[in-house]
Amino acid sequence: MNAIGALGSARADVSAPAKMVVEGASKFYQARSGVVHALDNVSLEVREGEFLCILGPSGCGKSTLLWSMAGLHGLSGGRIRLGQEPIVKPHPEIAMIFQEANLLPWRNLEKNIELPFELKRIPPDKARIQALLERVGLKGFETKMPRELSGGMQQRASIVRSLAVNPSVLLMDEPFGALDAFTRDEMNLLIQEIWMETRKTIIFITHSIVEALFLADRIVVMSARPGRIQEIVEVDLPRPRGVEVQSTPEFIERVNAIKAMIDHRRA
């Protein structure tokens, strides 16, 4: 699957069925400077219950790819499926977590978390919301306004908001990019725990190699302009991974291998 022996080794659940499939996705869009070729023939299979990271420099189309997988914008070519269902508009089984928490500043935390239920016109699952709030350590903050919460707390609230409607696929668009390093480690640990408990399929976008290696079962490395899949890297580090794993020689070796991969192709 890739050229670097140290990285690649088969995982136990390679045979898991494909949850989401991207087939030959291409995307052009009109920008002020002309036509941008954002995605070029990207094909990808995301396994059921997998933690997949999409890694790449800014402008490599990784967000475009994720937004298309969320059904938020269309493709110029190719298609995306969830199981057998084509994704052309937002799907109830797929929830998205955005850069910066994207809470509505005029709603308190509880009302923010109940937004998806309101939009779907179903009564909020109070018990589930309470359990999730407790899980992420936000119990007792229900009546706080977003501006009263720290960046990490806001992002935790947005995770609760997405998990509250119990989707099977979670798309995360550089969710922790704006957080400081300590909070980021904390959030990475939290999302790993949540993933291990719920076994949701998570597709996580980042431009941090360390973050990708820390979280992922597989890393999709993308190159820029047009966005292409350059390499898919299996990560066989045992779980649960602690923050200290990041300073082990094996981890650093993998970071360097991926770094070389990106640098080499961009040069």
Place this chain on the structure above:
Amino acid sequence: MDSQLRDQIPTFGAKQEAGGGAGLSGGFSALASGGGRSAFETLIIILVAVVIIGGTQILLGVFQVPQYIMPKPSQIGMALITEWPFIWPHLVVTICELLIGFSIGASIGFVLAAVITQFPFAEKIVTPYILLLVTTPMLALVPLLVLRFGFGWEPRIIAVALASGPMVMINSATGFRRVDLAKIALARSFGASTFQIFTKIRIPMAMPMIIVGLMVGLIFGLLTTVGAEMVGGAEGLGNRLNYYSSMIRMPQFFAVITLLAVIGISIYVFFFWVGKKWANWEA
């Protein structure tokens, strides 16, 4: 060192409103300190008011300024009490005209802003005419409207609607134009319909500017109501201003002015309170 320096840098209180509109929103901060006002500050504020009103009273007495040039505050106060039975029916007329005209103008302005901002091209076509309405004094139309509708309420209500509507419209439009694509995408990702995006994202997002627009619109409406009553009306506070000044009854004249000031300030305070309640997230 750093924090010391920061203390020296003058600030304008709360954050300035992005995108401006009619720019009255910055004024909200003048009242925003209300919650945390100390007893000392309150004392100073009352003291200054007493000095200004009392000083005027004394100075007018010392220099023996005739009543028909500038009545003393005490005379204005007395006139307000003694003339009240004759003034209040006119007050009711003015307020009714204002509220009816404003309701019509504001509704049209709001709906127009909400619709037009969805179509950038249509907005470009309509905006010059709205600016024309904003910058042209609607009072100028009153004599024309009187020719068509007579001296009844209609010309004044039309003038008020024409004065307040565009104010509401341009400010609301500024609010509606502040689209946050991430928040709209968020709503869409949870399956929101276009209507839900409008009610749950766009309107709350525009709310601070809508409130500013309503306030500016209502204050402009008040000015226009009174002006229209002075130009062509047989009743209302504007008519009373004409009447008392022609009779050289200055204490009564200033009593009416005082009432108008109270209405204007009440409008401001009311919308400040509404803003605190419904748009406090932006302060």
